[in-house]
Amino acid sequence: xxxxxxxxxxxxxxxxxxxxxxxxxxxxxxxxxxxxxxxxxxxxxxxxxxxxxxxxxxxxxxxxxxxxxxxxxxxxxxxxxxxxxxxxxxxxxxxxxxxxxxxxxxxxxxxxxxxxxxxxxxxxxxxxxxxxxxxxxxxxxxxxxxxxxxxxxxxxxxxxxxxxxxxxxxxxxxxxxxxxxxxxxxxxxxxxxxxxxxxxxxxxxxxxxxxxxxxxxxxxxxxxxxxxxxxxxxxxxxxxxxxxxxxxxxxxxxxxxxxxxxxxxxxxxxxxxxxxxxxx
Amino acid sequence: xxxxxxxxxxxxxxxxxxxxxxxxxxxxxxxxxxxxxxxxxxxxxxxxxxxxxxxxxxxxxxxxxxxxxxxxxxxxxxxxxxxxxxxxxxxxxxxxxxxxxxxxxxxxxxxxxxxxxxxxxxxxxxxxxxxxxxxxxxxxxxxxxxxxxxxxxx
Ligand SMILES: Cc1cc2nc3c(=O)[nH]c(=O)nc-3n(C[C@H](O)[C@H](O)[C@H](O)COP(=O)(O)OP(=O)(O)OC[C@H]3O[C@@H](n4cnc5c(N)ncnc54)[C@H](O)[C@@H]3O)c2cc1C
Ligand code: FES
Ligand code: FES
Numbered sequence: 002x003x004x005x006x007x008x009x010x011x012x013x014x015x016x017x018x019x020x021x022x023x024x025x026x027x028x029x030x031x032x033x034x035x036x037x038x039x040x041x042x043x044x045x046x047x048x049x050x051x052x053x054x055x056x057x058x059x060x061x062x063x064x065x066x067x068x069x070x071x072x073x074x075x076x077x078x079x080x081x082x083x084x085x086x087x088x089x090x091x092x093x094x095x096x097x098x099x100x101x102x103x104x105x106x107x108x109x110x111x112x113x114x115x116x117x118x119x120x121x122x123x124x125x126x127x128x129x130x131x132x133x134x135x136x137x138x139x140x141x142x143x144x145x146x147x148x149x150x151x152x153x154x155x156x157x158x159x160x161x162x163x164x165x166x167x168x169x170x171x172x173x174x175x176x177x178x179x180x181x182x183x184x185x186x187x188x189x190x191x192x193x194x195x196x197x198x199x200x201x202x203x204x205x206x207x208x209x210x211x212x213x214x215x216x217x218x219x220x221x222x223x224x225x226x227x228x229x230x231x232x233x234x235x236x237x238x239x240x241x242x243x244x245x246x247x248x249x250x251x252x253x254x255x256x257x258x259x260x261x262x263x264x265x266x267x268x269x270x271x272x273x274x275x276x277x278x279x280x281x
Numbered sequence: 282x283x284x285x286x287x288x289x290x291x292x293x294x295x296x297x298x299x300x301x302x303x304x305x306x307x308x309x310x311x312x313x314x315x316x317x318x319x320x321x322x323x324x325x326x327x328x329x330x331x332x333x334x335x336x337x338x339x340x341x342x343x344x345x346x347x348x349x350x351x352x353x354x355x356x357x358x359x360x361x362x363x364x365x366x367x368x369x370x371x372x373x374x375x376x377x378x379x380x381x382x383x384x385x386x387x388x389x390x391x392x393x394x395x396x397x398x399x400x401x402x403x404x405x406x407x408x409x410x411x412x413x414x415x416x417x418x419x420x421x422x423x424x425x426x427x428x429x430x431x432x433x434x435x
Contacts, residue, residue: 002311009305009351039329039347042308046327055305057352105342105391105413106329190412 003045008054009035015063015139015166021056022162023141030054034164036064036079036114039106044119063137063166064113073135073169078113082125085112091170093179094128097198100183101125103190113165117157123217126153127181127198127209130219132174137167155216177202180271184263186254194255195264199271204279206272213260214247227272234272238265290354294319295363301350309353310334310345313360321361321386325415332414335387336360340398342391342413361386369393369431378427380418387414392428402432 008030012018018034025032035041035055044050058064064079069090076085082098086107089095101124102110115125129136129149136152138145140163149168152158157165178201183193193212200207205228209219226241242265249257290301294317301316310327313319313336322345325333329347336345337359364370369389372378379385388411395402395410402410407428416424 003306003308006304006306009349038349038352039344042347042349043328045306059352099409102329103332103413104410105332105335105344106347108341108343109329109347 003042004048005045005051005053007045007052009057010054011057011060013060013062015061015144018056018058018061018164019139019141019162022164025054025056026162032056034058034117036117037081037109037111038114039109040114040118040120050119058113058164061166066167069172071172073171074175076112076168076170078116078165078167079111082107082110082112082115091128091132091175093131093177093181093198093200094125096179096181097124097128097183097196100181100193100196112168116153117159117165121156121215121217122192122196122211123156124183124193124196124198124211126217127196127211127219128179128200129153129168129170130209130217131179131198131200131202131207132170134171134174135169136165137169138163139166140164150219155218174200174202178275180274182267182271184267192254195260195267197264197267197271199268201275206275208268208271210264212254213245213249213264215250216247218246220244220246227268234269234276238269238272241268290350292317292350292353292358293356294358295360296357303350305349305351307350308346309336309343309348309350309358312350313345313358319360319362323383323386325383330415331384332387332391333384335390335414337390337394340394342394342410344413359390361389364389364393367393368434369396372427372431373424376423376427376430378420378423379416380420384414384416384418384420388416388424388428392431395428396431400432407432 022032030053032054033052035057059079064077066075066077068075074090086095086098134149135146181198183196186194195213196211198209211217222244223241249260251257290303292299322336323333325331327346329344334346335342339356
């Protein structure tokens with residue numbers, strides 16, 4: 002049971018949602034955009050967040066769009082992870098998504114909720130970072146479009162009252178070779194020790210990570226080292242790992258040392274497969 | 282917005298419309314058990330981890346502890362009480378696919394939905410769907426047999 006009360010709003014347009022947020026914010030209602038709601042319900046029940054009003058964005062048409070257009074794949078932020086998997090227009094995203102939570106939970110968890118949530122793994126953002134996707138963001142100032150790497154830096158960079166409406170991914174990225182590997186401490190569902198998503202774009206390797214640091218990230222500096230042609234794989238790997246952008250997590254899921262060990266082995270496996278393929 | 286002032290919710294549960302006096306903060310699980318007396322969906326972890334609270338919403342399995350009752354308005358909710366005399370129920374009994382039975386309604390809901398939506402599901406899909414639920418008594422072997430027999434029949 003959720004021990005506190007809140008009001009529930011279900012606007013049908015971006016403008017209405019943004020207006021409501023502004024109004025409720027002024028009234029000190031601590032409004033929250035509500036998508037799948039799974040995290041909001043859980044954190045409210047544990048008294049870890051506060052709100053007196055939630056704004057459910059699932060009735061906003063743009064947030065439900067799922068279109069493979071001429072140039073872009075459009076994914077509404079309120080699509081559930083299983084809806085995205087079933088359509089499978091973006092195989093790398095499907096592959097990462099299928100490892101998040103469990104199938105029934107993914108019938109409720111949404112793309113936007115995963116990326117904008119407090120729970121820091123946010124694994125669904127990895128494929129979007131790797132494919133230079135665009136994020137469509139709405140708010141009191143209207144709608145804007147930002148590259149994923151600007152909109153998402155450790156967390157979603159949203160101004161007051163802003164929310165994620167959609168992501169746009171260029172179609173040419175959708176068919177590129179990819180790999181994603183999620184290593185857990187145990188079991189076959191649950192949060193990652195490390196998740197690695199990798200894409201081969203025009204012969205260059207791109208890689209993004211979750212569970213390694215306290216935020217998911219893609220590092221161009223790590224990629225540059227991985228793509229250098231000099232040195233053995235082992236040397237390139239060591240050089241790349243020097244550019245991990247923050248302390249490696251050292252927690253009950255696994256020590257920093259163990260995470261690095263797992264990361265290095267998994268990345269080595271991925272690169273080996275691709276380089277063998279390339280040289281074949 | 283009208284939603285916020287609503288005090289009464291009309292929910293379609295097991296093919297019957299029910300008027301419910303509710304708070305927007307009520308979870309679907311809370312309303313089913315506390316307001317409708319449908320105690321088949323079980324509270325377990327309340328975090329979305331265990332699956333004991335699973336119901337179907339428009340035929341899709343949902344963990345009712347992480348869903349607000351108001352979100353179910355306009356949709357068809359099915360609980361374990363709505364699956365009486367189904368093949369899924371019979372199969373779980375035939376295969377003794379339970380010990381204490383606490384997790385059983387959740388497993389049956391997922392199995393029922395899978396059989397309806399993907400009657401030819403392969404082993405990987407069956408595993409993916411069924412991994413959403415946890416059985417503390419570890420009746421997994423029997424549950425697997427019950428699920429396999431339902432899908433084989435479909
Ligand atoms: C059983 C379970 C297992 C999980 N396992 C994993 C896992 O393996 N990997 C992983 O990465 N995550 C995992 N999660 C975490 C889950 O992905 C996040 O909690 C996610 O936020 C849930 O999505 P939601 O749509 O329900 O979010 P909501 O509860 O709706 O929202 C979460 C937060 O994001 C904000 N928000 C939502 N949508 C938007 C939007 N469009 N624009 C701006 N803000 C928004 C909300 O205001 C809120 O603060 C798991 C969760 C559960 C319940
Ligand atoms: S009680 Fe809902 S998933 Fe455990
Ligand atoms: S039969 Fe007891 S929890 Fe599954």
